[in-house]
Amino acid sequence: xxxxxxxxxxxANRSDCDFPLNNLPYGVFSTGGSERLCxxxxxDFILDATRLEADGILRASDTREVMTEGVWNSFMTxxxxxxxxxxxxxxxxxxxxxxxxxxxxxxxxLSEAILYMPLRVSEFTDxxxxxxxxxxxxxxxxxxxxxxxxxxxxxxxxxxxRASSVVVSETPVIRPRGQVKELQEATPRVAASGRFDFELxxxxxxxQPSDGPIGVAEAFENIFGYVLLNDWSxxxxxxxxxxxxxxxQSKATATTISPWIVTAEALEPFRTATPNRxxxxxxxxxxxxxxxxxxxLEVGLAPEGYKETTLTRTNARELYYSAAQQLAHxxxxxxxxxxxxxxxxxxxxxxxxxxxxxxxxxxxxGEQPVSLATGETRAFLMDGDTVTFRGHASGNGxxxxxxxxxxxxxxxxx
Amino acid sequence: xxxxxxxxxxxANRSDCDFPLNNLPYGVFSTGGSERLCxxxxxDFILDATRLEADGILRASDTREVMTEGVWNSFMTxxxxxxxxxxxxxxxxxxxxxxxxxxxxxxxxLSEAILYMPLRVSEFTDxxxxxxxxxxxxxxxxxxxxxxxxxxxxxxxxxxxRASSVVVSETPVIRPRGQVKELQEATPRVAASGRFDFELxxxxxxxQPSDGPIGVAEAFENIFGYVLLNDWSxxxxxxxxxxxxxxxQSKATATTISPWIVTAEALEPFRTATPNRxxxxxxxxxxxxxxxxxxxLEVGLAPEGYKETTLTRTNARELYYSAAQQLAHxxxxxxxxxxxxxxxxxxxxxxxxxxxxxxxxxxxxGEQPVSLATGETRAFLMDGDTVTFRGHASGNGxxxxxxxxxxxxxxxxx
Numbered sequence: 100x101x102x103x104x105x106x107x108x109x110x111a112n113r114s115d116c117d118f119p120l121n122n123l124p125y126g127v128f129s130t131g132g133s134e135r136l137c138x139x140x141x142x143d144f145i146l147d148a149t150r151l152e153a154d155g156i157l158r159a160s161d162t163r164e165v166m167t168e169g170v171w172n173s174f175m176t177x178x179x180x181x182x183x184x185x186x187x188x189x190x191x192x193x194x195x196x197x198x199x200x201x202x203x204x205x206x207x208x209l210s211e212a213i214l215y216m217p218l219r220v221s222e223f224t225d226x227x228x229x230x231x232x233x234x235x236x237x238x239x240x241x242x243x244x245x246x247x248x249x250x251x252x253x254x255x256x257x258x259x260x261r262a263s264s265v266v267v268s269e270t271p272v273i274r275p276r277g278q279v280k281e282l283q284e285a286t287p288r289v290a291a292s293g294r295f296d297f298e299l300x301x302x303x304x305x306x307q308p309s310d311g312p313i314g315v316a317e318a319f320e321n322i323f324g325y326v327l328l329n330d331w332s333x334x335x336x337x338x339x340x341x342x343x344x345x346x347x348q349s350k351a352t353a354t355t356i357s358p359w360i361v362t363a364e365a366l367e368p369f370r371t372a373t374p375n376r377x378x379x380x381x382x383x384x385x386x387x388x389x390x391x392x393x394x395x396l397e398v399g400l401a402p403e404g405y406k407e408t409t410l411t412r413t414n415a416r417e418l419y420y421s422a423a424q425q426l427a428h429x430x431x432x433x434x435x436x437x438x439x440x441x442x443x444x445x446x447x448x449x450x451x452x453x454x455x456x457x458x459x460x461x462x463x464x465g466e467q468p469v470s471l472a473t474g475e476t477r478a479f480l481m482d483g484d485t486v487t488f489r490g491h492a493s494g495n496g497x498x499x500x501x502x503x504x505x506x507x508x509x510x511x512x513x
Numbered sequence: 514x515x516x517x518x519x520x521x522x523x524x525a526n527r528s529d530c531d532f533p534l535n536n537l538p539y540g541v542f543s544t545g546g547s548e549r550l551c552x553x554x555x556x557d558f559i560l561d562a563t564r565l566e567a568d569g570i571l572r573a574s575d576t577r578e579v580m581t582e583g584v585w586n587s588f589m590t591x592x593x594x595x596x597x598x599x600x601x602x603x604x605x606x607x608x609x610x611x612x613x614x615x616x617x618x619x620x621x622x623l624s625e626a627i628l629y630m631p632l633r634v635s636e637f638t639d640x641x642x643x644x645x646x647x648x649x650x651x652x653x654x655x656x657x658x659x660x661x662x663x664x665x666x667x668x669x670x671x672x673x674x675r676a677s678s679v680v681v682s683e684t685p686v687i688r689p690r691g692q693v694k695e696l697q698e699a700t701p702r703v704a705a706s707g708r709f710d711f712e713l714x715x716x717x718x719x720x721q722p723s724d725g726p727i728g729v730a731e732a733f734e735n736i737f738g739y740v741l742l743n744d745w746s747x748x749x750x751x752x753x754x755x756x757x758x759x760x761x762q763s764k765a766t767a768t769t770i771s772p773w774i775v776t777a778e779a780l781e782p783f784r785t786a787t788p789n790r791x792x793x794x795x796x797x798x799x800x801x802x803x804x805x806x807x808x809x810l811e812v813g814l815a816p817e818g819y820k821e822t823t824l825t826r827t828n829a830r831e832l833y834y835s836a837a838q839q840l841a842h843x844x845x846x847x848x849x850x851x852x853x854x855x856x857x858x859x860x861x862x863x864x865x866x867x868x869x870x871x872x873x874x875x876x877x878x879g880e881q882p883v884s885l886a887t888g889e890t891r892a893f894l895m896d897g898d899t900v901t902f903r904g905h906a907s908g909n910g911x912x913x914x915x916x917x918x919x920x921x922x923x924x925x926x927x
Contacts, residue, residue, distance in 0.1 A: 222636065222676060227758060241757070248757055253701050254692055258758040259673035262636060263849040275846040276726070278668055278795065287667050289795055289845075311926070312690070336846065343655070343662055344641060344672040345759020351848035381692065381703055431703075432689040432750065434765035435677040512725070 101368040103497035105195035108206075111142030117491060117500020118142060123189050124359035124502075125171050125324070128212040135169025135215050140359055140502070141193055144206045151205055157192065159185045170219045171360065175306040175323050175438050182306070182323065186364055214358035216267045217326075218304060221439035223265055223354065224429060225300075225330055225346075226257035228420040230374070232448040235460045240338065252378045255420035255428050257445070258345040260330070265354045265441065268504045274482060274511040275352040277336035291511035292333035294465065294479045297486045298446040299398055299456030301415050302328035302356055303422035305440035313430045315386050319423035321436070325366065325392070327357040327488045327504035328443050334459055334479070354443070357488070357504035365499050369393045369492040371416045373424075383431060390421035394501075396447060396490045398456070400471065403483030408471040410461060413449040415490070482510040515782040517911035518604065521613035522620075525556030531905060531914020532556060537603050538773035538916075539585050539738070542626040549583025549629050554773055554916070555607055558620040565619055571606065573599045584633045585774065589720040589737050589852045596720070596737065600778055628772035630681045631740075632718060635853035637679055637768065638843060639714075639744055639760075640671035642834040644788070646862035649874045654752065666792045669834035669842050671859070672759040674744070679768045679855065682918045688896060688925040689766040691750035705925035706747035708879065708893045711900045712860040713812055713870030715829050716742035716770055717836035719854035727844050729800050733837035735850070739780065739806070741771040741902045741918035742857050748873055748893070768857070771902070771918035779913050783807045783906040785830045787838075797845060804835035808915075810861060810904045812870070814885065817897030822885040824875060827863040829904070896924045 105112055106120040118124065118140040128138045128145050137152075138145035149166040151157040159165050159181055165173035174185075191197060227233055230247075237246035250256055266272075274295050280287035306323025313321070330350060337349030372389040398411035422442055430436050446456040455461050458479050461469050468476035480486070488504040519526055520534040532538065532554040542552045542559050551566075552559035563580040565571040573579050573595055579587035588599075605611060641647055644661075651660035664670055680686075688709050694701035720737025727735070744764060751763030786803040812825035836856055844850050860870040869875050872893050875883050882890035894900070902918040 237757075250692075250701070250753055250756070254754065256754065256758050257761060259675060259761070261673060261848055263851050263854075264847075273725075273847055277846050278664075286792070287664070287795070289797060311687075333846070339664055340668065340670065341757065341759075342664070343651075343755065343759070344670050345755075345757070347670070347672060348842070348846035348848065351843075351846045353847070378700070381701065383703060428762070429765075432691050432747070432762035432765045433678075433687055433767070434675055434762065437677050440677075 102495045104190065106141060106193050107195050107197055107199035108142040108144060108193065114496050115498070116142055117498065117502055119497045120190060120193055121494060121497055122361065122365050122499045123186060124361045124365065126217045126359045127169055127215040129215070130207055130212055137166040137169070137171060139189060140209065143209050145209055145212055146193070146202065147205045147207060157188055169215070171217055172219050172439050178307060179320060182362065183364065186362065214267060217358060217360050218439050220262040220265045220441045221437040223260040223262045223441045223443070224257050225260045225350065225443040226255050226420070226425050226445040228255050228418045228425065228445040229448050229456070230419045231417065231450055232446040232456060232460065235448060235455065239459065239464045253381070254384065255425045257425065260354065260443070261351045262441070264351050265356060268355055268357050268506070270353070270355060270506060271509050272331055272353045272355070272506045273509045275333050275336065276511050277333060277348050278339055279335040280339045287339060292335055294334035295508065296332045296334055296458045296479055297398065298330040298332055299396060299411060299413070299488055300328040300330055300446055301394070301444040302326045303442045303444070304360060305426065305436050305442065306438060308438055309430050309436045311430070311433050313427055315384065315423050315427045318426035318430070319390055321426065322363055322422055324360040324362040326360055327490050327501045329355040329486065329488055329504055329506060330443055331355070353506070355504055355506045357501050359502045361499060361501055366392045366492060368494060369499065373421055374419060383427060384424050386421060386424060390423045391416050391418055392492060394490050394492050396488065399487045400477065401485045402471065402473055402475060402481065405473045407487065410469060411454060411456060413447055413454040413456060415447060417447055417449050418444055480508050482508050484508050516909045519609035520555060520607050521609050521611055522556040522558060522607065528910050529912070530556055531912065531916055533911045534604060534607055535908060535911055536775065536779050536913045537600060538775045538779065540631045540773045541583055541629040543629070544621055544626055551580040551583070551585060553603060554623065557623050559623055559626055560607070560616065561619045561621060571602055583629070585631055586633050586853050592721060593734060596776065597778065600776065628681060631772055631774050632853050634676040634679045634855045635851040637674040637676040637855045637857070638671050639674045639764065639857040640669050640834065640839050640859040642669050642832045642839065642859040643862050643870070644833045645831065645864050646860040646870060646874065649862060649869065653873065653878045667795070668798065669839045671839065674768065675765045676855070678765050679770060681772050682769055682920070684767070684769060684920060685923050686745055686767045686769070686920045687923045689747050689750065690925050691747060691762050692753055693749040694753045701753060706749055708748035709922065710746045710748055710872045710893055711812065712744040712746055713810060713825060713827070713902055714742040714744055714860055715808070715858040716740045717856045717858070718774060719840065719850050719856065720852060722852055723844050723850045725844070725847050727841055729798065729837050729841045732840035732844070733804055735840065736777055736836055738774040738776040740774055741904050741915045743769040743900065743902055743918055743920060744857055745769070767920070769918055769920045771915050773916045775913060775915055780806045780906060782908060783913065787835055788833060797841060798838050800835060800838060804837045805830050805832055806906060808904050808906050810902065813901045814891065815899045816885065816887055816889060816895065819887045821901065824883060825868060825870060827861055827868040827870060829861060831861055831863050832858055894922050896922055898922045
């Protein structure tokens with residue numbers, strides 16, 4: 100277990116701060132102007148990486164500027180050695196040994212910043228890698244006998260989602276309308292989704308391209324970092340549409356990500372092994388090292404005007420497949436992978452009540468609504484509800500925090 | 514039925530020419546240099562639209578150059594009125610009334626050009642809109658009783674594909690390796706696909722963005738044009754992976770498109786109605802006008818070193834859903850659609866033997882291999898096979914051709 104690195108920014112040294120010197124996550128911000136700037140979260144501040152580059156104080160590349168586009172994609176293309184050397188330079192610049200005066204013009208209070216998408220998402224893929232989640236959902240959709248699909252223990256199954264619908268935390272989410280059909284109805288109708296739900300996931304960001312099959316170890320090296328990810332899901336639309344081609348419009352309304360990319364480097368001390376395999380994996384999916392992360396996760400729900408109730412507490416180590424295994428599988432048919440591809444882990448559910456990553460599971464298909472601190476109950480999300488994800492890895496006297504991933508549900512349009 | 518417009522380029526006036534003045538499809542080419550240029554096919558030539566713009570002879574926008582990127586995306590963003598006025602200007606420039614001398618420096622022989630992707634694909638979606646295809650495949654995968662999924666007659670079902678795997682005609686296709694499992698096998702293994710197949714489709718290109726639900730009429734207006742599309746499919750990988758989340762690596766090796774975008778304007782005289790509805794559609798999917806096109810399609814297969822056998826003859830009017838209906842459905846949940854989105858129609862199969870758009874159907878799951886002119890037979894594709902799609906709409910003494918969509922199968926890697 101590694102120790103806190105002391106920063107010249109006092110707020111970064113608090114043990115409950117999401118953004119100590121050990122973290123240094125990458126985001127995009129503005130302070131009201133139209134320009135989108137690349138920034139690094141440190142304590143209660145954002146360090147303006149775009150202006151540091153423009154002023155020649157901290158450059159990632161000797162030959163070109165990579166912070167001018169208002170996303171981190173160009174930086175990611177520079178590759179793993181540069182990711183490491185840039186992080187080293189940042190660490191020196193912000194350490195308690197360095198002169199804090201020099202950085203003053205480049206530090207903005209986090210509380211005054213507007214945060215934007217930290218990357219341009221190339222393509223978005225969503226997986227299904229939690230054993231408990233797959234078993235729970237399979238039981239509800241297909242019965243106990245067919246709960247876990249026959250392929251599930253052999254490959255990290257997934258489906259392609261819509262990159263255009265990925266939004267940053269705090270973006271409101273409009274309840275979708277779509278085709279629904281109750282079992283007793285003869286034909287479908289169009290309605291506002293009555294079973295709108297969240298899905299608690301980690302998102303892995305591909306930082307290096309590949310063109311052809313790659314091994315799990317190479318896939319691990321190609322992953323730049325991680326975000327919290329909420330794959331909003333309309334369960335009633337999903338139930339009617341998903342056979343035989345998979346989820347489509349039920350998952351296309353929005354997917355919310357947290358604004359800070361926590362790098363694989365920052366999470367390095369928190370690597371942990373996937374659970375024991377129930378059946379052996381084929382060689383191309385075997386992980387040579389621990390490739391999951393020990394990251395505590397929680398979900399809070401706040402009805403309009405009321406305080407939040409924590410619904411879920413779980414951990415990313417509950418996943419059966421790592422992002423590296425998912426990426427290796429994704430590339431196995433020769434599928435080219437690109438910088439900026441976003442891979443959702445799939446909903447992360449633990450084994451116990453209160454550790455499931457969706458309302459579908461928490462309320463068991465709506466049959467056992469969960470209680471809120473307000474005295475209300477929820478089977479699925481109501482208009483005005485705000486859902487907040489939080490996550491962090493715990494070090495010695497510090498944490499690697501993800502910040503928040505938050506969205507408020509607005510009423511469906513007409 | 515409209516008549517041939519006479520061009521100053523004699524080869525464009527032949528009745529069997531794919532690219533008469535009535536067509537004017539958009540592509541991207543080079544003549545050996547590294548620069549990718551936007552071009553318009555006319556007879557046996559390509560008109561260099563990038564240099565016409567640079568020289569100020571034909572500009573799509575008064576305020577900026579849109580042909581400098583080597584793709585047609587920027588042009589598409591200008592919108593339908595500009596699409597029409599640019600096409601009018603091109604038509605005048607290339608008509609038999611105009612002076613052909615002036616254009617000489619801008620005309621390159623088609624036979625000497627290398628063709629590239631005509632657009633940067635934002636995202637790729639594949640639908641399943643042919644009644645005969647869905648019934649055939651459903652029968653083979655799920656039996657006669659469950660052939661047509663319950664939702665099929667109510668919505669144009671589809672799934673998101675991989676934009677990164679879309680390639681232009683003439684790009685070789687490497688046979689994928691992936692997880693397969695025969696019914697009698699206890700566990701899966703990794704193998705080169707033994708059931709690699711083509712899928713005959715039309716691809717619709719979204720030329721205007723939308724953000725929220727749109728009607729079918731608006732969706733029709735947002736479609737810029739069409740290409741031939743081959744959604745290469747590994748049937749054995751597909752059978753093992755596709756439940757419950759849909760096709761994934763079985764469709765991610767490559768999708769080939771023809772190099773010329775045939776505009777919706779060029780196809781306007783060939784609009785035809787969707788077939789009679791077997792059950793009424795919900796209002797958001799009802800088409801106010803004919804929105805399919807009467808486009809003859811054929812598939813040829815040539816083993817390495819041998820001449821081609823035509824396997825399939827069919828027509829795009831066999832589709833049950835139009836691209837406009839698919840786009841309206843795609844946007845129905847609020848999914849943002851972007852310039853450069855590519856929508857595959859789904860495999861186009863007619864009712865008769867020899868009119869099916871895949872080997873899976875032609876050979877009925879491999880049980881009845883088709884005969885080639887060489888004396889060989891094919892259940893699925895062999896290494897060295899070249900598959901060529903062709904398509905055209907037939908006017909009075911002319912045709913609106915799509916050119917060819919071609920790919921050769923290379924042996925799987927190790």
